[in-house]
Amino acid sequence: MSGDWTAAIERARNHAPFLARALDRQPELAALLAAGDGEGALALAKSAGDGIEDTGVALRRERLALATALAIGDLAGAFPLLRITSELSALADRALDRAIAATIRSRVPDAEPAGMIALALGKHGAGELNYSSDIDPILLYDPDTLPRRERDEPGEAAQRYAREIVRMLSENTAEGYVFRVDLRLRPASEVSPLAISVNAALSHYESSALAWERAAFIRARACAGDVVAGEDFLAAIRPFVWRRSLDFGAIVEIRRLTARIRASHAGPSAPGPGFNVKLGRGGIREVEFFAQTHQLIHGGRDPSLRLRGTRATLDALAEAGRIGREDARILGESYDRLRTIEHRLQMVEDHQTHVLPAGDALDNVARLDGLADGAALIAELEAITGQVAERYDALIADDAEGGSTTAVAGDALANKLETLGFPQAAQLAQRIEGWSDGRIRALRSEAARGAFEALLPALLERFAKAPDPVQAINRWERVLAAAPSALNLFRLLEARPALLDQLVRILILAPPLADALGRRPELLDALIDKTALDLPGSVEELAAEMERGEAGDDYERKLDRIRIVTGEERFALGLQTIAAIHDPLKIATALARTAEAALLVAQAAAEEEFARVHGRVPGRELVVLGLGRFGGGALTYASDLDVIYLFSGDFEGESDGDRPLGVTLYFNRLAQRVSAALSVPTAEGALYEVDTRLRPQGAQGPLAVSFQSFEQYQKNEAWTWEHMALTRARPLTGSSEVRQQLQATIDSVLHQERDPEKLRADALKMRAEMARHKPAKGPLDAKLARGGLVDLEFLIHYLQLRERTAFNPRLGIAVEELVGQGLLPPAVVEARQLMTRLLVAGRLLSPDLAEPGADAAQALAEACGQSDFTALLHAFTAARQEVAAAWAAAFDEKLETT
Numbered sequence: 039m040s041g042d043w044t045a046a047i048e049r050a051r052n053h054a055p056f057l058a059r060a061l062d063r064q065p066e067l068a069a070l071l072a073a074g075d076g077e078g079a080l081a082l083a084k085s086a087g088d089g090i091e092d093t094g095v096a097l098r099r100e101r102l103a104l105a106t107a108l109a110i111g112d113l114a115g116a117f118p119l120l121r122i123t124s125e126l127s128a129l130a131d132r133a134l135d136r137a138i139a140a141t142i143r144s145r146v147p148d149a150e151p152a153g154m155i156a157l158a159l160g161k162h163g164a165g166e167l168n169y170s171s172d173i174d175p176i177l178l179y180d181p182d183t184l185p186r187r188e189r190d191e192p193g194e195a196a197q198r199y200a201r202e203i204v205r206m207l208s209e210n211t212a213e214g215y216v217f218r219v220d221l222r223l224r225p226a227s228e229v230s231p232l233a234i235s236v237n238a239a240l241s242h243y244e245s246s247a248l249a250w251e252r253a254a255f256i257r258a259r260a261c262a263g264d265v266v267a268g269e270d271f272l273a274a275i276r277p278f279v280w281r282r283s284l285d286f287g288a289i290v291e292i293r294r295l296t297a298r299i300r301a302s303h304a305g306p307s308a309p310g311p312g313f314n315v316k317l318g319r320g321g322i323r324e325v326e327f328f329a330q331t332h333q334l335i336h337g338g339r340d341p342s343l344r345l346r347g348t349r350a351t352l353d354a355l356a357e358a359g360r361i362g363r364e365d366a367r368i369l370g371e372s373y374d375r376l377r378t379i380e381h382r383l384q385m386v387e388d389h390q391t392h393v394l395p396a397g398d399a400l401d402n403v404a405r406l407d408g409l410a411d412g413a414a415l416i417a418e419l420e421a422i423t424g425q426v427a428e429r430y431d432a433l434i435a436d437d438a439e440g441g442s443t444t445a446v447a448g449d450a451l452a453n454k455l456e457t458l459g460f461p462q463a464a465q466l467a468q469r470i471e472g473w474s475d476g477r478i479r480a481l482r483s484e485a486a487r488g489a490f491e492a493l494l495p496a497l498l499e500r501f502a503k504a505p506d507p508v509q510a511i512n513r514w515e516r517v518l519a520a521a522p523s524a525l526n527l528f529r530l531l532e533a534r535p536a537l538l539d540q541l542v543r544i545l546i547l548a549p550p551l552a553d554a555l556g557r558r559p560e561l562l563d564a565l566i567d568k569t570a571l572d573l574p575g576s577v578e579e580l581a582a583e584m585e586r587g588e589a590g591d592d593y594e595r596k597l598d599r600i601r602i603v604t605g606e607e608r609f610a611l612g613l614q615t616i617a618a619i620h621d622p623l624k625i626a627t628a629l630a631r632t633a634e635a636a637l638l639v640a641q642a643a644a645e646e647e648f649a650r651v652h653g654r655v656p657g658r659e660l661v662v663l664g665l666g667r668f669g670g671g672a673l674t675y676a677s678d679l680d681v682i683y684l685f686s687g688d689f690e691g692e693s694d695g696d697r698p699l700g701v702t703l704y705f706n707r708l709a710q711r712v713s714a715a716l717s718v719p720t721a722e723g724a725l726y727e728v729d730t731r732l733r734p735q736g737a738q739g740p741l742a743v744s745f746q747s748f749e750q751y752q753k754n755e756a757w758t759w760e761h762m763a764l765t766r767a768r769p770l771t772g773s774s775e776v777r778q779q780l781q782a783t784i785d786s787v788l789h790q791e792r793d794p795e796k797l798r799a800d801a802l803k804m805r806a807e808m809a810r811h812k813p814a815k816g817p818l819d820a821k822l823a824r825g826g827l828v829d830l831e832f833l834i835h836y837l838q839l840r841e842r843t844a845f846n847p848r849l850g851i852a853v854e855e856l857v858g859q860g861l862l863p864p865a866v867v868e869a870r871q872l873m874t875r876l877l878v879a880g881r882l883l884s885p886d887l888a889e890p891g892a893d894a895a896q897a898l899a900e901a902c903g904q905s906d907f908t909a910l911l912h913a914f915t916a917a918r919q920e921v922a923a924a925w926a927a928a929f930d931e932k933l934e935t936t
Contacts, residue, residue, distance in 0.1 A: 041116030043074040045408075049113055053406035056388040060106040067103055071110045076117065079107040080125070093140040094206045097133050098213035104129055105169060109385050112378075113406070119374050120349070122381070126167040131158070133207055133216050134175060134262035141202040145195075146185040153184030154199060155236070155268040158261035159223050159254050164346040168377065170384040170391070172218040176225075176258075177203070177233040180267060193231065200232035218390070223254055236271055243275045253330050255279045256337075257346040276588075281338040309419035311396035315380050320423025322380065322392075324430040325352075325373040331433060332360050339602070341586055348373055365429055372422045379419070382407045394419075454495070458502035466508070470494075473518065480524035489528035496535065500542040505891035513545045516556035527562055540565050543616065547894045548882045550675060551612045554605070557723060561609045570610040571619055573628050580607070580635035596643045597715055600636050601722035607632045612675055615879050618900040622878035623850070623871060626672035633673055633726060634770055637662060637681075640715035640725075641771050648708050653695025658687035660705055660742065661772035661780055662712070665732050669768040669847045672874070675881045678727040679716065682734075682767075683709035683742035686776045702740070709742040732763055745780060752787045758800035762835035764788060766847040789842050801836045802929060805829065816887030818880050818898075818914075820873040825918025825925075825935040827873050830866070833925055837861050866924050869917035875902040876914060 047068075050057040061068040064086075070079040083103035087096030108125055111117035134156045142151050155178040157163070162173045177200050181192030190198075200221070207216040221232055225242035234242075243251070256279065260268025305312045307319045316322045329351040337343040340358055345351045349370045356366035382403050383391050394400055400412030409415050452467035460466055474481045474490070481487050497514070504510040518524065531538045541562070544551045555561055564570040574580055584603045587595060611628055614620045620628075641662065645654075666680035667673050685705040692698040699707065713728045734743055734751040743751070752764065767784050769777040805828075814823040821827045831849065837856055838844050844855035853870055856862040879901035884890040890898065895907035904910040915935075922933040 041074065041076070041111065041114035043071060043076075043110065043114045043116070046110050046113035046115075047072060049406050049408065050110060050385075053402050054109075054385045054387075057106060057109055057385055060102060061110075064103060064106060067106060071107065074114075074116075076107070076111045076114070079111070080104070083107045093136055094209070094211070094216070095213050097136060097207070097216045098211070101129060101133070101216050102214055105388070109169065109381075112381060113385075113408075119377055120165075120347075123161070123166040123168065123377070126169070126171070127158075127162055127165040130162050130167055130173050130217055131261045134158075134173070134203070137203045137206045138199070138263040141199045141206065142185050144202075145187060145198070149185035151185070151263045153180040153182070153267070154196070154233075154263040155179065155260060155265075155271065156262035157258050157268055157272070159258050161257075162261070163257035163259050164348065166347060166377075168384060169381050170388055172220045172390065173207075174220045174223045175261070176223055176239075177221065178236050178239055178268070178271060179233050180236050180264070183264070183267075193235070196233035196235075197231050204232070223251075225251075236267070239271070240274060243278045252279050252334060253327075256330050256333055256344075259346065280341075280344060281334075305393065309394070309416050309423055311394055311400060313394045313419070314392050315376050315383070315394065315419070316392035318423065320425070320427035320430070322373065322376045324426055325369050325376070328352075328369060328426075328430050328433055329355065336360055341588065368425050369429060372426050375418075375422055376426075379403075379407065379415070454498060458498060458507075460498075460502060460507055466511070470511075473515070478518050480518055480521040483525065486523070486525040486528065489525055489532065493528045493532045493538075496532070496538060497542075500538065501545075504542070504546040505893060510542070510545050513549075513552040513556065517545075517552075517559050517562075520556055521559035524559070537565050540613070540617070544613065547890075547897055548612060548616045550882055550885055551609060551616070554609055554612075558605060561605060564606055564610040564613060570606075571614060573614075573620055573624060574607050574611075574632060577631050577634045577638070580632055581638045584635060584639040593643060593647045594720060597640065597720050598722040600639050600643075600715075601720060601725050604632055604636045604725060605723065608675060612882050615675075615882055615901055616897055618897070621903075622875040622901055623672070626667075626674065626874065626878050629673040629675065629677070630668060630671045633668060633677075633679060634664075634671075636725065637679070637712075637716065637770060641712045644711040644715045645708065648711050649695060651695055651697050652699050652704060652707075653693040655687075655691065655693050655701055655704055658685055658701060658705070659772045659776050660685050660708055660712070661745075661776055662770045663780065664768045664770045665763055665766055667766075668770075669766040671768070671848050672850075674878050676885075678729045680729045680732055681770075682730065682732060682748075683712070684745055684748050684780065685742055686745050686772070686779065688746070689744065702742075702744075705742040706740055713741075732760070745776075745783065749783045749787075752783070753790070756787075758797060758839075759804050761787065761839060762801070762804075762832070765835045765838050765845060765852075766849070768847045785845065788839065788845050791842075792839055794840050797836065797840055798929060801832055802931065805832050814887075816884075817889060817911075818876065818884050818887045820876040820880065820914065823918060823935075824933055825921045827870070827877060829925060829933060830870055830873070830921045833862075833921070833928055837928060861928075862924055863920070863927075865920045869920040872902060872913055872917045876910070 047061070050061065061071075067079055067082055070082060083106070084100060086103035087098075087100040090096035090099065104125065108117060108122050112119075112122055135151075138151045138154050138156060142149050142154060157176040157178065158173070159176065160174045161167050161171055162175070167173070177196075179192065179196040179199075181196075184192050184195060186192060186195035204219045204221065208219045209215065221227065224230060224232070224234055225239055230238075255272075255275065258272060258279075260266075260272060305314050305318060309318075314321060326348055329348050332355050333343050333345075333351060336358070342358060343351065343354050343360070345354055352361070352366040352370045352373075355361045356363045380392055383394070385406065386403065394416075395403065400415065404410070404412045404415040407415065409418075451470060452464045455463035455466055474487050481490055501507050501510045501514070521527075531541065544555065580603070584600045585596075587599045591599070608629065611625050611632075615622055615625050641660070645660070661684045663669070663682040663684060664680065665682065667677050668679045668681065683705070685701070687701070689701050692700050693704045713730070716726050717724065717728045730741060731737055733739055733741065734748060734756070752760070756764075764784055764787060769780045772780075808828065809824065812822055814826070819826065834849065834852055834856065838852065841859075841861060843859060843861075844852045846852045846855065849870065853862065853867055857864050857867055876898075879898050880887065883894045883898040883901070889895065889907075895910075899905065899907045899910040902910055902913070904913055918935045922935045925931065925933040
């Protein structure tokens, strides 16, 4: 094992009296360390208590030996920090477990320690104990299984055991101590007994626990005693620790806790004598709080962040894109070095200290670490704590720019509303005051009402500027009424006016997004999450996010997860659209990626659930063929999913489950399951409407058909319009092999020879019928207006089939290929893009396709790349005229666009 063991022992003897005494007291261990046999020394240390009947003495011998071996290995550079902290944490686990067993058996001989649980919290729970750390367990007991004498009440027995466990580990005897035990993290520690019943603890965490207790349980684990029961308890309180919505109220709570720590910490704020490397500015605690705050915010929806170790958490946060990789590196390296310096302070005399001493004592600590003197240590700490403090202060910064936070009450509210120009101010004031009378659940607590009153002036000022202020208040009221709680939101909106502006923009400009908020207030998280302004990743990345749930999730929970992620992504994309953050063309493809991911995960979940009863059909697969905008990879906010269900292979055989089905029946029922998985509302609401009317023989035909039947139908029976629809078909699920097989069939159908005159006549007849039955719904109907997208799509598909070319389901690519071959004029490319932007953005900003209010009209123009609404109307007219000209050239028929 590498490391300078000789120098380490020399520094220990010269600068750490505790280690010097420990080496003298344990000559066999000292010999192994001098020989550089670190692993041998650790093995010997762990057996130091073997054969000793007194558990307390045995544990003290083991603790002294292990601390000595680890300290010398640390000073030698042979043991990395995580090895040291994990060995010390494992010792604490063993000590608690042996103390629990010995204590119970002293009263009930031969009993197993069932029913007595030790939960490790803090650094112990994280596996990061330091040399002289306390341990902060919570002791729980199950009155039904706790061993006790017949005359003992369960609660009395549990308290007796708890007192003896603490004494056995904490008492300082001639052999020293094992660990100081601090039970103050238990529920209501000022009034509660040392050991809490499982049911009492559950009740506390479900009803009255404080924010800091959530942070404590991030690193909790069952470490000793009845570990299985402890793990069950932690699983039961998981919803308390990991909240399903983004919890930005964690920032507020951590900010307050930080303020209390800094206010109560009397030492210097910068490194020097008296500086506390744990609690000081830029110290250990701030790195831990930085990681835990992000975990509290995001960990409810991202299980990959539910880690106990600080370094591992920082790395996971960077991997998930929640913090920068450079921040994770700097904070992680700073944390390791601060912990190492903490260890040096504690090695000197085995004291639980985090404070830099003065004078010669500071030089002594520095030289124990291998530095020249105390000044070198201070200089290093100044650089480290400066980097940590800069990042931590940015996290908890109180953004108080703009906006009034003065409470509004009574007649003052009516006067305020009248001053702002609200109609019927007195009645509106009564209505707003009535929100706090208990009718709205989110405002039932005193804290929530206080936070809302502080936010209300800024909220009203923004609503007053809306085209219809009362309508904006109506929408806000629906959001409030649906929210189970909103305290964290109120505090954050008050602190960050830019977020409030975004919320008001949605309520004023985008009715579909406002309605979505009214149904699912948790979508407000998208306003707060910085990543909500980024386009989503690939289909595979989105699918992985939808699949990321809890181990053992049932079918319903899996479907809920799909709806949660899809709803969040669609809402975020809507926000990006109305704020003109991304081109609506990119929004459309992102919406399609999201739907495709939802389909993949829903089909996999449905297949697994279906197979529980009916098994699977060997060698056959269900394949979903996307058509229309879904097949073309460009959806709008309100698009249905046009699909056809197909299955590979022949009709022979049946499924291999307990209740087997024939092949055709099997895949038709499975297809129904997949449609239901995508469309039936769950506890998290609805997802997509699934349209299967484009399947062979339409609504009269079976829901799922074989590849062979599909091919025969398309080649022998399909109408022209069905082949036009097939130009945008794309296999979306199934293995690569069966997708290629299906694509080959589609290609062969599309490339077959056709009668140009019949094709032209069919296309014109179909479009004329559609125009009669589906006229444009308003002046902004980019889809159905003559010269709009439907006409352009008919034109594209006609040319594709006539010329047997440019068969790409993505219309943008198909148009460019047709232009490249001289079959369409170049101006059609820009016309299609403009009208697609209008279609996508218009679904949010003008869902009725009429001219919207001034603010929404300007937002719509900006989303479409135009300077104002008048310019947008001119551009739309010009685009339709370009399509009409191309239509006339191809069909020799005038298209009326006025």
